[in-house]
Amino acid sequence: GENVEQHPSTLSVQEGDSAVIKCTYSDSASNYFPWYKQELGKGPQLIIDIRSNVGEKKDQRIAVTLNKTAKHFSLHITETQPEDSAVYFCAASIARWRAGTALIFGKGTTLSVSS
Amino acid sequence: DAGVTQSPTHLIKTRGQQVTLRCSPKSGHDTVSWYQQALGQGPQFIFQYYEEEERQRGNFPDRFSGHQFPNYSSELNVNALLLGDSALYLCASSTRQAPPTDTQYFGPGTRLTVL
Numbered sequence: 001g002e003n004v005e006q007h008p009s010t011l012s013v014q015e016g017d018s019a020v021i022k023c024t025y026s027d028s029a030s031n032y033f034p035w036y037k038q039e040l041g042k043g044p045q046l047i048i049d050i051r052s053n054v055g056e057k058k059d060q061r062i063a064v065t066l067n068k069t070a071k072h073f074s075l076h077i078t079e080t081q082p083e084d085s086a087v088y089f090c091a092a093s094i095a096r097w098r099a100g101t102a103l104i105f106g107k108g109t110t111l112s113v114s115s
Numbered sequence: 116d117a118g119v120t121q122s123p124t125h126l127i128k129t130r131g132q133q134v135t136l137r138c139s140p141k142s143g144h145d146t147v148s149w150y151q152q153a154l155g156q157g158p159q160f161i162f163q164y165y166e167e168e169e170r171q172r173g174n175f176p177d178r179f180s181g182h183q184f185p186n187y188s189s190e191l192n193v194n195a196l197l198l199g200d201s202a203l204y205l206c207a208s209s210t211r212q213a214p215p216t217d218t219q220y221f222g223p224g225t226r227l228t229v230l
Contacts, residue, residue, distance in 0.1 A: 001174075006157075032217040043119075043205055043221040044158065089157050093217055100146055100170050101209070101217040105157030 002027040004092050006106025015115045019077045023090035023106050032093035033073045037086045044089060080113045117142060119208050119222035127228045128196050136191045136225045140208030147189040152203040164189050201229045
């Protein structure tokens, strides 16, 4: 079945460093790849997304890259700040004809930024 | 503009009981998806409702059922509760009326504990 693998499971960086989280997906039909940030006791918050017709997208300190051939996509956070500490999830779309889009999630990466 | 809302926030039930969780999508959204998030895991897709019909379903037993109302709000029902049903239940809303139709916004979730 469809699967998304996410690495690493935990990541500790110093404030100001960069953080990179990588994901691999299995369904070649996937064409939408969002990233969510989840803080303790809250629901996932969409932080950036990318579609298969684009290789890279950037929003201030956050960027996402996509390699459809290799079925890889990555999240890059530059100049990390303590408030970036959270669990980050990647996801890939599963679309069925006339049925809308469902998301398959990775298992998450716990990012800790120390000052 | 209100985001996705869910009720109740927390719920404690015993094995064998039934539970109903509620979700109101973002203003202007017409599609509701439900996800189950076990502790330390990524969300897992349960099902999606659009035009008051279940349109797509993940790998969950028939004990999980749902409903969507004419105002687009939705309910998730779980019968014959098992200990393993303890999780955070997330509702996500999206729209098919205008692109992007694949972007999903999550609510804060309902924490269900089964004793």
